[in-house]
Amino acid sequence: KSFLERDPRGSLTGENVSTKDGIDALLIGAYAALDGQQQDVAAIGTGGPWEAAPSNWIYGSVAGGDAHKGSDATDQPPISLIATGQFDASNGFFNTKWKVLFEGVTRTNIILSLLPNVKDMSAAQVTQVQAEARFLRGHYYFELKKMFGKVPWVDEMHITDYKQPNNTDIWPKIEEDFKFAYESLPPTQSQAGRANKWAAAAYLAKTYVYQKKWTDAKPLFDLITTQGVTAKGDKYALTPRFEDNFDAATKNNSESVFAIQMSANNGTGQISNGNQGEMLNFPYNSPFGCCGFYQPTQDLVNSFRTDANGLPFLEDYNDHAVKSDMKVLSTAPFTPDAGNLDPRLDWTVGRRGIPYLDWGNHPGRSWVRDQDYAGPYAPKKNVYWQYNQDKYKDPNSWAPGSAINLVLIRYSDVLLMAAETEAELTNLDAAQAYVNMVRTRAANPQTRVYKYIDDTKPMGGFSNTPAANYVIASYPAGAFTGMGKDGALKAIRFERKLELAMEGQRFFDIVRWGTAPAELTRFFAYESKITTDLNGGKFVVGRNEHYPIPQRQIDLSFKNGAKTLEQNEGY
Amino acid sequence: NPLPGVTVAVKNSGRGTATDPAGNFSLTAKKGETLVFSFVGYTQQEVVLGDAASISVVLSEKVGSLDEVVVTGYATQRKKDLTGAVSVVNVEQISRQPTAQVSNQLQGQVSGITVLGSGQPGEEPQVRIRGVNTFGNNTPLYVIDGVPTQNIVDLNPYDVASMQVLKDAGSASIYGARAANGVIIITTKRGKPDGKVRVTYDGYYGTQRPKGGNVWHILSPQEMANLKWMALKNTDPNVVYNDGLYGSGATPRLPDYIAPGGLMEGDPAVDPSKYNVNPFYKNPSDLDNFYRINKANKGGTDWFHEIFKPAMITSHNVSVSGGGDQGAYYLSFYYFNQKGTLLDTYLKRYSIRSNSFFNVGKHVRIGENLEFSVIDNPRITALTEGSGIGMAFREQPIIPVRDIKGNFAGSFSTNGAQLGNARNPVAIQERTKDNRGLGNRLLGNVYGEVDFLQHFTFRTSFGGEVYSASNHSFTYPEYENAENNKVNSYTESATSGYNWTWSNTLTYSQSFNKIHNVKVLVGTEAFDNHGRMVTGTTQNYFIFDPNFTNLGTGTGTVTNNSNAFTDGLFSIFGRLDYSLFDKYLLGAVIRRDGSSRFGANNRYGTFPAISAGWRVSQEEFLKHVSWISDLKIRGGWGIMGNQLNVDPSNAFTQYGLNKGSSFYDIGGTSNTLASGFFRTTIGNPDAKWESNINTNVGFDATLFKGKLEISADYYKKRVKDLLFTPEVSGTAGRSNPPAVNIAEMQNHGIDLSLGINDIHITKELVLKANATLTTYKNKIINISGDAPYFDLEARRFNGNFIIRNAIDHPISSFYGYKTVGFWNTAEEIAAANDQAQKATNNPNAVYQTGIKLGRFRYQDTNGDGIITDADRTFLGNPSPDFSYGLNLQLDYKNFDFTVFLYGVQGNNIWNQVRWWTDFYPSFAGAKSKTALYDSWRPDHQNAKAPIQENEGSFSTNTVPNSFLVENGSYLRAKNMMLGYTLPKAVLQRIGIEKFRIYVQAANLFTITKYSGIDPEITGGTTNFGLDEGAYPNQRQFLVGVNVGF
Known part of the structure; x- marks a missing residue:
């Protein structure tokens, strides 16, 4: 090579990773984006860890009236605006969340786009990877859809052509991904953290529930509740102790349909794999x-x-x-x-x-x-126990990390969605x-x-x-x-x-039920008499049902001089 | 008049003498030898000895600096022949500034250069030639004795013989690929081949004094309590006071103890026998059992002066030089030691230099220049809330430095005593005291020159640098704060690297009939750069003794990391200088560069420039105007390149791994991770050179026989194809996007310098003066195809940014809501809401989120009747309208007195310190006098700060607004110096050539309206002028001597 031709140091090429082992590692990377976090106390890319917390403690619970933002008055003020419904499209939290979720989408898309070049994988292995990747992509889009409503669909065909419009409802695409995963994944997996057939079934059912497709949901719930098993093969069941769902020592139990695996003291010297998104919540x-x-x-x-x-x-x-x-x-x-x-x-x-x-x-x-x-x-x-804190607490930051899993779908959630489906179909005894x-x-x-x-x-x-x-x-x-x-x-x-x-869950639930205006209006009236943090709290009908498309993303969507993204109603 | 003391030397012999008081001299020399007469202030003259036994010589006084020889790119030129914009630095003048950094010394001394520094010893200042030229690296190229380098932090200022700043394309384009940020050419000292051995010593010692008084206008503990009562009442008129610290009375009372919170003397809970703190605890959970007892410091802790103390500074330089007709040598040793006024910061520097050259026969010269330097320089990162300085304006004054047993006290609190979440600044600084770093660098070259065929010179130079640096630091567990680091760890890192530059030039120079003067230069240059970095951290040490801790002796988690880089350049270049009748001057330059940083598609770039000059004063019609000694009009155009802002691997799409973001516990083990990959970067094989298209016009005038010299330039730069890494749509994922050539910006401005030489006010009182003026106006023309702006610096406004770099605005512009007074009455609010409801057709609309009495009213910038994020606007920027420097020197007999004033006008500063101190709800830290005494109240509507409340609000402190923007103009007495030189007669008796003693005051006063601690605020390229706790410049008082043997 000539004096002026120098290869990059410390990195891999697309060719290097287009092998079975490379694809396996990329798939782990796609799972790793579930927690939305990276090293040095940041969300993947940048932004505060909490802005992209996969628990949605801000966007689901604080916004839904479960919790106050907490801390003191100007600690993380954008959360106050989210808590009181006064958010606008310039609020940087939405931008962080959007970007992190699309990083998850991108990681799965890259796998799907590289797979055709891989020579050392069997057809079954390819399908298995495709199914796990599409399950994850389904999850990332599900999160985007419920947060932002109008979401552009970018898949493995759009790796370079990533400025896609958001003028089409993407629920059918999300369903397709979960359906493929449901039909292709095995019922059990060698590792507890991987998505299995039944996790895909539950997520597909949840997708139906969000769309009020009760008749599609019911047969699926009947199957899940009778045949569903965890990735380890345990029959789905509620744990006798409620608390076992929130304890690292009892993770991946029979109630854990799909969870983000958290770990502590894992050799990184950081808490980025230890529920960093909730580091503030102690x-x-x-x-x-x-x-x-x-x-x-x-x-x-x-x-x-x-x-x-x-x-x-x-x-x-x-x-x-x-x-x-x-x-x-x-x-x-x-x-x-x-x-x-x-x-x-x-x-x-x-x-x-x-x-x-x-x-x-x-x-x-x-x-x-x-x-x-x-x-x-x-x-x-989200709080760890003292007796086993040396194992499950991660002290490697100014606020604690922990190995308590974040359970995205808990079996009790499945049961209550099944109950809701039965009630909507007027099968009230079954619901009860x-x-x-x-x-x-x-x-x-x-x-x-x-x-x-x-x-x-x-x-x-x-x-x-x-x-x-x-x-x-x-x-x-x-x-x-x-x-x-x-x-x-x-x-x-x-x-x-x-x-x-x-x-x-709360905010997304009351929005899909249509009860958000009444619930939140009542909530602000009651709670703001007790604390000073909810001044100006309101739910604006026709606007607050979705969070705004981040202004920055609209500004970044120019293609041939025109924006490809449009804003949600009311902003 | 007879001239005493003129040096008379026989050329190339080492023999010489000086004239006596009557102007006579005697010397043995042979016929045919050349005598060289030189004397300060006179043009050097050479006389070839004929048969006469005695000769008489008339020396002519120099007219200004016209005949000064100036080193430009790969060549030298007489100043009067220059066609480009070149500033010649007055080395003697800048060396008066007591700092070890040459770039600091340049501030205000040269027109066209902007230098922004701080008071931190060893901190490299920002140096910008003619404004901001790129979104990335703006550091000029330094060429030291022909060796290009990006940094001169370790250059011994006493070694500098001359320094030239090449500012426009006409002068700098010869450095093509690396010229766009301007070029500073430095030549170091050489021995004089006059047969004498010279020894000099320069030294000073002094003290540095931090600013006195209550620098941040912080309240006393009782006032803090009063403010809290006021804020709670403002938030809730029916407040029932029940405070963990200040009790429940109508007037707050200060407790005797802050930990346990709010207790008075005699309470069993403060019995010292209960005390239990182990400052060197190892297990994080031990912290849960500590029992802290801290007395309230009712008088108030002055945190600034707890961490800023008077400090010493000293500098010593010794040089030995000499030479003869076989060659010459120069040797120096430099020692500099500056303690920082901030605890546990300092700069220690050592360097030795050896320059020598040898004449091999008459036509061959071989030489070397070499400096080895060592730097020991622990520093802090200032301008952020988390630094020791940042904590000093956040830590409440009621907190003492130490607890009842002498361990640190802090914001840890119990019983609901709100002491905030700041960390003890003294503890932060003291815990760094065993952290060390050592950097060293060898920089230099060897060269050879051959003259042949009368008009040709071939020169080859091989040089470069070899450097390494290592650092180690220990992170102690904390126990005194509300939020503590509980893990002890040790980190060690090392970097090393080298680069070499090999340049070869051939010069042809000939004069035809004294009418045509032609000089042609062609050359090649190769540059090769390599470096590595390694760092490791280990946790959990048995003891924290610095003699014990290393990467191998910890028992906990081990992490390590390393990386490497390499890049190279290959160039060919040529220049032509032509002058006709010594009157019409023409310069042309072309350079072609290849860089490994670019893909094969655009690896090479070509950078031409032409310039011309017209010495009008040589024309007949001006020759008789006696007060014009010289007048030259210059102009030039050219393109300069830049390739610094592109990563060497920019062309490649890459995959990688990262434990934090691509590893995952897929097995559910709770404490191990499976390794995963992700796409780390997107490649751009089409990136190409940045090109800086530069037009310059100017004139140089020497008037009144050189008493007055003026040089002025107007320039315009259009920087195209700026290599910029734009943020891309989130739908592309978070892989690092590549640099693309899309952005564009523009600078224009005026450089002006004015010199007054040796005005005799009386016979013995002589005035010298010079002044410089620098202006630049920066405007961004384009940013990227994706978006018209990019934002930086959210600080505590999470997601709302303070700085916006946008098309049609200067770089680093402040952005936010503009405040237009307060909401003073309920009627005003009702009227505004009414207006908003009409404007939006929404009966529930509110004019401004968080609208309330006493809060800010924001400007409805877009006039739509309601405040939304579209009403944010540009609130100023930190680039000054102009900056200026004024040097005055008065000599009276053996006394000399100099003053140097430096000023900056028309810049803004974003004072984020006041966000912490002027708003009660901006965390429970220390607050300002403004918050208590000059905030809005119904009976004090003409206030500075808004109403103090216990809730943050869009209408006060949760979004960036113009309340925090201040005028940053200032005028500073950078230097004052009074010196006395012992009379020659006295010195000769003791065999000393020169002995001067002086006293000096640096930064004696600063005139400014800026309310912060120091208006000189640095930062990054696209985000500067943001003050969140600056390391201020301090006053320095020195005594020093200059001795020569």
């Missing part, structure tokens, strides 16, 4: 170090109130408010609420006087950055049966939080005394039929709120 001035975000709302806490029969107050739960320690110093005495409560509350929300896993009773205000601003509560589902499966698990004594044997030694074990007055029961036979279709749907939707609280 109590402040606490053993966790940072950052006091994602504080559950009073409205959510009140939702867990149960009546004498152990059933929720579907309408007027805020009239049965749960006592809080708002404005009470940690040094002043406080007795927690003594009324009836759904035990899932205390696995979902950290509140004063109740064991916070094995970290001690939550001390209230002293673990909260600014209680007047964002309320007295702490998140819990699904809901009661979920409530029965919640009523399992193993799902209660118990007081410590010794409050000063939280790692010394739990007593047999429940930490609160837990009263919960299944709906009595015929209850849904008695309520009628609308009543049953109301109960099912409320059950989703309780069961999947703080799991990034």
Whole structure:
């Protein structure tokens, strides 16, 4: 080679990776984009990790009224605008999320485009890779679709021609990807983290549910609930303990339909593979170090109130408010609420006087950055235990990472979608049966939080005394039929709120149900009397149903002098 | 008049003498030998000895600097023959600035150069020749004794003999591929072949004083408490005070203890026996059991002065030089030591230089220039909120530096005492004290020159640099802050590399009948560059003793990384200089460069330039105008190239792996990762050279027999095919896109310099002065096919950017909402909302998100009756309208007094420090006097800051707005110096040639309206002028001596 011809250092060519081993590694890379994170505390590409958190804690839970942004007033102000519905297209959070999801799409597209050049793979191996890649692409587009509505379809034919218009509904394309995956993937996989046939089935069913294609969804749910197994081959079932879904020690259990695999202390010296997107969501001035975000709302806490029969107050739960320690110093005495409560509350929300896993009773205000601003509560589902923290906590950043998986589809989610489908098809008894499966698990004594044997030694074990007055029961036979279709749907939707609280689902659910305007208007009126962070909160009909296409992306879409992307309605 | 002290030497012999007070001399010489007479201020004269026993010589006074020989690209020219825009640096003048960096010394001294630095020892300043020329690397090309290099940080300023700045294409295009950012040619000192051995010593010692007073206007602890009460009341008029720190009374009270929060003396919880802190804990979970006891510092901690202290500076340089007809040598040793005013920052430098040349017969010369330098220079990254400086304006003043047992105190709090989340700045700095780095470089060349056939000279030079640097640092676990790093780790890194340049030139020079003067040069040059970097980190050390910690002695996670690079250039070039009647001058240059950074499609670029000059003063009609000694009009056009802004692998689509973003725990193990690949970069095989098309017109005038010299230039540059890595649509994925030649920008401006030479105010009071003026106006013409702008610097505005680089605007422009006062009454708000509702046909419309009494009212820029993101506008930019320097020197008998003033006018600064201190809700850190005393209240509507509240808002602090933009103009007394030279008569008795002693004050005062700590704010190429805690320039007071033997 001549003096002026020099090959790049430290990288691979397209030829190098167009082999079986190269494709396998690219597929791992496509899975790796699920968490949206990279090294040095950033989302893939750039932007704060939380802006692209796959849990959607901002876009699903905070925006849906499950939680306050938390922390203090100007920490991450764009989240405040998302929380109060005042966001516009210049909000950089949407841009980060969009870019990260399209990186996921791109990684799968590259695999699909390189596959025809690979010589050392059998047809079956090719199909398997295609199916996993298309499952992942389906997921990335599903996220894009529910966030942004008008999404351009870019596939393996468009690797260089990536400026595609967003004027066509992409649901059919998403369905195609999941269908291909469902039909091509094996029921079990050698590795727990891989998508299998049943994960694809569940995601396809969820795609139908989002489109209200109830008759397409029903047969699929019938199959999943009778034949579905995890990638490891375990028959789908709810775990006896609700908390097992939020504990690294019990990951990839029978309830884990498809999860993003998180790992800690994995040799990177970083937390980028350890749920970095939720690094902010731990109590402040606490053993966790940072950052006091994602504080559950009073409205959510009140939702867990149960009546004498152990059933929720579907309408007027805020009239049965749960006592809080708002404005009470940690040094002043406080007795927690003594009324009836759904035990899932205390696995979902950290509140004063109740064991916070094995970290001690939550001390209230002293673990909260600014209680007047964002309320007295702490998140819990993403928090690791003290006894096994050396294994599952990752201390390699200024805020913790953890090995707790992010379960994208949990079997209880499948059951509640199945219930919804049955109710929509007016099979109310069948719907009730699904809901009661979920409530029965919640009523399992193993799902209660118990007081410590010794409050000063939280790692010394739990007593047999429940930490609160837990009263919960299944709906009595015929209850849904008695309520009628609308009543049953109301109960099912409320059950989703309780069961999947703080799991990034709420906003997308209330939008697809069309209940967002009423729910959020009521929520802002109630919650803004308690904290100062929700001023100006509103839901603008005809606009807020979708987040705006990021302005930056519209500006970057010029092709021959014209924009290829158009904005959503109302922006 | 007889001239005493004139040097008389026999050429090429080493024999010489000097004239006595009567102007007489005697010397032994043979017939045919040449005597050389030289004297400062007079034109050197040579006389060939004939038969006469005595000769008498009349020396003529120099007229200005016309005959000065100037080193330009691969050649030398007399100043009067120059046709390009070349600034000749007054080396003696710039060397008065007490810094070890030559580029710092250039600030304000040369027209056409903008230098932005900071007070941090060893920090390389931004040097820009004629503004910003590219979105990427704007560093000029330095050519030291013929060796091109990108940096001169380690060049010993005392070694510089001459320095020329080539500013336009006419002068710089000969460096084609690398000329676009301008070229600075430096020649280092050589020995004089006059038979004498000279020894010089230059040294100074001094003290540096940080700025005094309350530099950020921070409140006292009691005032902080009062502000909190005010903000809470403003947020909720019915507030019930119940604060973990300040109690629950109507007036806040300061506690005796801040940890445990809010307690008073005597409380059992502050019993010192409960104290439990192990500052060197190893297990992160130990932190959970610590019991901290911190007293409140009710008087307030002055964090700035806790980390900024007076510091020493000293410099010593010794040189030995000499030579004769066989050759000459120059040897120097330099030691420089500057402590930073910021704790644990400093610069130590050592360098030795050896320059020599040998005459092999009459027509062959062989020589070498070599410098070896060593730098030890721990620094911080300033201008960001996370630095020690950034924390010093964020850490609350009630926090003491240390706790009751002498360990660090900090923002850790309990009992709901809100102490913010800043980190202890003293701790940050002290924890760096064992971090070390050492860099060294060998830079130089060997060369040979042959004269042949009378008019030809062949020169070959082989030179380059070999460098390496290593750093190691230890990260201590923290325990005192609200947010602590809990992991101890050790990091070591090393870089090394080399490059060589081999150039060969052939020069032909002939004069025909003294009418035509022709000089032709052709040459080739090859450049080869290689480097490597390696870094590793290990966690979890048994002890933190710096003698123990290394990459092998940790027990925890090990990470390592390395990379390598290589690139090369090959060039051929030629130049022609022609002058007719010494009156009409013409220069032409062409260079063809090939670069390995480009794909085969566009590997080569050609860069031509032509320039011409007309010495009007030589024309008959001006020859008789006695006050015009010389007047020359110049003009030139040419193209300069740039290839720095393209990665050597730009042409290739590449795949790679990264543990953070492409590895995945596919097996669900919780603590291992399967390795995965991803596409890392998209290639562009079509990238080509940036071309900087440059037009320059100017004149040089020498007036009043050289008493006044003026040089002025107007230039216009159009930079085309700018290599820019545009952001691409998100639908392309996040692989690094390639650099493409799409962007374009334009600069125009005026360079003006003015010199006054030796004006005798009285017989013994002599004035010298010179002034420079530099202007540049930058405008972006095009950015990319994808989008008309790119944004940078979100800082705390997440996703809303402060800086927008947009078409038709200068680079690094500030962007956001323009504030137009406050919302003073409910009626104003109602009227605005009413207007918005009409404008949008929406009965629920609100004029401005977060509209509320006392908050900012934003300008409705697009006039649509409602504030949306379309109302953001350009709020100024950090490029000055002009900058200027003024040197004055007064000599009186043996005293000399110099003043150097430097000023910048018409620039803006984005003062992000005030975002932290002027808005109560911008985190619970230290706040300013403005927040408490000059914020909006119903009874104080004519306020500076908006109402203080406990919630952030679009209408106050959560989006970039013009509140933070300030005028950054300033005038600084960079240097004042008073020197005294001992009379020659005294010195001769003790055998010393020169002895001068001086006192000096640098940065004595700065006149500015800027409210921050220092208006000189640096930054990146496309994002500068953003102040978030600058390392300020400090006053320096020095005494020094210059001695010559």
